[in-house]
Amino acid sequence: MGLAESILLTIATAATPLLIAALGELVVERSGVLNLGVEGMMVIGAVCGFAGAALSGSPWIGVLCGVLAGALFSLLFGVLTITVATNQVATGLSLTLLGLGLSGLIGESFVGSPGLRLPNLYVPGLTDIPLVGRLLFGQDPIFYISILLLIGVSWFLFRTRTGLTLRAIGDSHASAHALGIEVVAYRYAAVLFGGACAGLAGAHLSLVYTPQWVENMTAGRGWIALALVVFASWRPMRILFGAYLFGAVSIGQLHAQALGVGIPSQFLSALPYLATVVVLVIISRNRRLTMMNTPASLGQPFVPER
Amino acid sequence: MFQGCHKNRQTGLGEQQGLQGLDARVSSQGDRLLQVEGLTKLFGTLRACDGVNLDIARGEIHALLGENGAGKSTLVKMLFGSLEPNVGTILWNNQNVRLTNPAEARKLGIGMVFQHFSLFEALTAAENIALSLDATTPLRATADRARELSSAYGLPLDPNALVGDLSVGERQRIEIIRCLLQQPELIILDEPTSVLTPQEADKLFETLERLRAEGKSILYISHRLEEVKRICDRATVMRHGKVVAHCDPRQETAASLARMMVGADVKIASRGEGTTAGEPRLVVRNLSRKPANPFATALKNVSLSVRGGELIGIAGVAGNGQSELFEAISGEVLQDQAETVSIRSRPAGRIGISERRRLGAAFVPEERLGHAAAPRMTLSENLLLARHHTDRTFAGKSGLLHFGAVKRAAQRISQAMDVRKSGDDPEASALSGGNLQKFIIGRELDRQPAVMVVNQPTWGVDAGAAARIRQALVELARAGSAVLVISQDLDELFEISDAIAVMHHGELSAPIPIAEASFERIGLLMGGADASGHATAAA
Numbered sequence: 001m002g003l004a005e006s007i008l009l010t011i012a013t014a015a016t017p018l019l020i021a022a023l024g025e026l027v028v029e030r031s032g033v034l035n036l037g038v039e040g041m042m043v044i045g046a047v048c049g050f051a052g053a054a055l056s057g058s059p060w061i062g063v064l065c066g067v068l069a070g071a072l073f074s075l076l077f078g079v080l081t082i083t084v085a086t087n088q089v090a091t092g093l094s095l096t097l098l099g100l101g102l103s104g105l106i107g108e109s110f111v112g113s114p115g116l117r118l119p120n121l122y123v124p125g126l127t128d129i130p131l132v133g134r135l136l137f138g139q140d141p142i143f144y145i146s147i148l149l150l151i152g153v154s155w156f157l158f159r160t161r162t163g164l165t166l167r168a169i170g171d172s173h174a175s176a177h178a179l180g181i182e183v184v185a186y187r188y189a190a191v192l193f194g195g196a197c198a199g200l201a202g203a204h205l206s207l208v209y210t211p212q213w214v215e216n217m218t219a220g221r222g223w224i225a226l227a228l229v230v231f232a233s234w235r236p237m238r239i240l241f242g243a244y245l246f247g248a249v250s251i252g253q254l255h256a257q258a259l260g261v262g263i264p265s266q267f268l269s270a271l272p273y274l275a276t277v278v279v280l281v282i283i284s285r286n287r288r289l290t291m292m293n294t295p296a297s298l299g300q301p302f303v304p305e306r
Numbered sequence: 307m308f309q310g311c312h313k314n315r316q317t318g319l320g321e322q323q324g325l326q327g328l329d330a331r332v333s334s335q336g337d338r339l340l341q342v343e344g345l346t347k348l349f350g351t352l353r354a355c356d357g358v359n360l361d362i363a364r365g366e367i368h369a370l371l372g373e374n375g376a377g378k379s380t381l382v383k384m385l386f387g388s389l390e391p392n393v394g395t396i397l398w399n400n401q402n403v404r405l406t407n408p409a410e411a412r413k414l415g416i417g418m419v420f421q422h423f424s425l426f427e428a429l430t431a432a433e434n435i436a437l438s439l440d441a442t443t444p445l446r447a448t449a450d451r452a453r454e455l456s457s458a459y460g461l462p463l464d465p466n467a468l469v470g471d472l473s474v475g476e477r478q479r480i481e482i483i484r485c486l487l488q489q490p491e492l493i494i495l496d497e498p499t500s501v502l503t504p505q506e507a508d509k510l511f512e513t514l515e516r517l518r519a520e521g522k523s524i525l526y527i528s529h530r531l532e533e534v535k536r537i538c539d540r541a542t543v544m545r546h547g548k549v550v551a552h553c554d555p556r557q558e559t560a561a562s563l564a565r566m567m568v569g570a571d572v573k574i575a576s577r578g579e580g581t582t583a584g585e586p587r588l589v590v591r592n593l594s595r596k597p598a599n600p601f602a603t604a605l606k607n608v609s610l611s612v613r614g615g616e617l618i619g620i621a622g623v624a625g626n627g628q629s630e631l632f633e634a635i636s637g638e639v640l641q642d643q644a645e646t647v648s649i650r651s652r653p654a655g656r657i658g659i660s661e662r663r664r665l666g667a668a669f670v671p672e673e674r675l676g677h678a679a680a681p682r683m684t685l686s687e688n689l690l691l692a693r694h695h696t697d698r699t700f701a702g703k704s705g706l707l708h709f710g711a712v713k714r715a716a717q718r719i720s721q722a723m724d725v726r727k728s729g730d731d732p733e734a735s736a737l738s739g740g741n742l743q744k745f746i747i748g749r750e751l752d753r754q755p756a757v758m759v760v761n762q763p764t765w766g767v768d769a770g771a772a773a774r775i776r777q778a779l780v781e782l783a784r785a786g787s788a789v790l791v792i793s794q795d796l797d798e799l800f801e802i803s804d805a806i807a808v809m810h811h812g813e814l815s816a817p818i819p820i821a822e823a824s825f826e827r828i829g830l831l832m833g834g835a836d837a838s839g840h841a842t843a844a845a
Binding site for chain 2: 159161164165167168171172174175176177178179180181291292293294295296
């Protein structure tokens, strides 16, 4: 396996959880809900994914546990912000704090225990094609799910009536309500989808990226996913770009550190964050396009008149 | 039909019986589409609608009249299913129906065109229309059907335009087409002409008459009485949540309709003797401004001069740059050149609001709550916020505030403008729109400003308060101040202005002296015709 190939593979692995979590949050925010609890849902997904795999012996059951745990955790957020109409920012932040604490508690007995890794895809013949075989046909299954999610979310948002309705709710929940659209039901569905995606992204971390459980192992990736959504002006293809850029710079700076270039390691560690933000700010400087895509009712609680 | 009018100003039993008697007569005519009996809606202890009776026949345009807060909006929300009544029945084609959400109302055949449009700005016209059609209509077909309907009813529309880019009149067309696509039997229009030029309104009336000829019924909500007299077959008048009269508007005068709505005679501001205008007090020279956001309007080379003793009105359809002009004059947005705006002959383009106030100017922005007043602060605190820079009696040199003086001034203003409030010094948000607006205008008038700039002085204000405000503005001008009034209400501008200028697409026409101005001429300018009268962009 060539060096270039292995670098590209690690980039894809680093970008996949960001892509999945950000796509989930994109759908949530397009419906007008701001869930700042991505980090918390992700870490819950990571620990439950690991625990499910360790207890059942099957990494696939682990993935399922991660997804369900993320969705269940987001349901808590949904009940508070949609039904009780609490402040979304404060509720999202506390969801992250709760998730970090709760995951430490759940994962206490799993610290240091050996993990199970989700096996990579292997298609006889195709995977062995030189250069592109492993990139296209030999990655972990969640990578393929992330690409399907990207296509699915883009198609859903911009090609289907349900997606149009979801975007309309995000633009103005009052108008949507006046049209007789079930704002609350749509938002619950979006929040649950976002939670499931964050859970899946977390499970990827503990079952593929580094197959073990370490406390706080999400290491701020949930926050990066949140920032990606905003800087990508709520457009799926830009999230793909941002996630892979972040992954590329992360891996690149690791190699640079290993080679011992004369740049302080702290700066190199900060580089992925810096580069992603700068590049996405530059591509989102078209204010008109950004305003057209920003969900206008983002973060505002919806309380119908009765 | 009705001979004359059925009116009853007493409240209580007598009125209820009288109205029931009237219903009996209507029901004998048959062909009744909608009948409402004893509809009541409570918000806490407030009876927003109180035993409302109403019936609408097939193929009629039925007016619903009333001041702000009379309960019209609450009533139509109940008819459209977005509010549920506490008591009362709704009969649709003589069947008792319960409307719990707008989708049900739509399924029955009730369509609604909202006053504050329920459109999605970030979506295209076709997408907006698709959202209110049932799920079986393919998305791609919507644009074609919208185009067909828009040409059939003479409502030109580009299905692929983003709503955020469209003018208010165009947005209303989308609302109407969206409503028509559902083939409703009853169409509810909430204050449809308040955002239109007179010519656009004429087109709308043609559409409505065509719909009536097709046998559709229209419930037409308005407070513009001339319009109601012109196109409506019957009228129901509401006041304080109750129906106070059913009548044939064609048999009434505008004054008699107004009396039914308000419950008292409505005064028209007397313009007074036009004093010879003095020196220019407020001058705007070649003001240009780039749009601050994608939905704002650019200002193009706006010039304007208001002299002492003169009241100039600026007409225009909303969203043609009036807000941007107001921001530039008031100092919310600074100009590159100080000379662009001058107040009492001093360049003021580079100084902020407080400095401009010190030069003797006063400003009343459009939004009452959140812009002209802080909603959760008391009236006296709001007074202090506006005037602590200009009034030494409020804030001494030591930096200490004199709340006693502020409270006394707030009382004085409330008395002078007849502000009706609960308690001594309530929060601004506790006042009704009209009373708060009277206080805000009074707060500025109390200083006897040399220059007064007001944006939408009576928007959403009841007729009594509006008359009081207009009179106060006229009196200020007659006392020698330069007064600039930006308004969408043409009747208002014709009532109080000495000259009217028109804004269209960020350009300001030369002021037309009131003696030479006519509704038609101003209306053409609002639609984009040049001063010689040739329509250039009127749609």
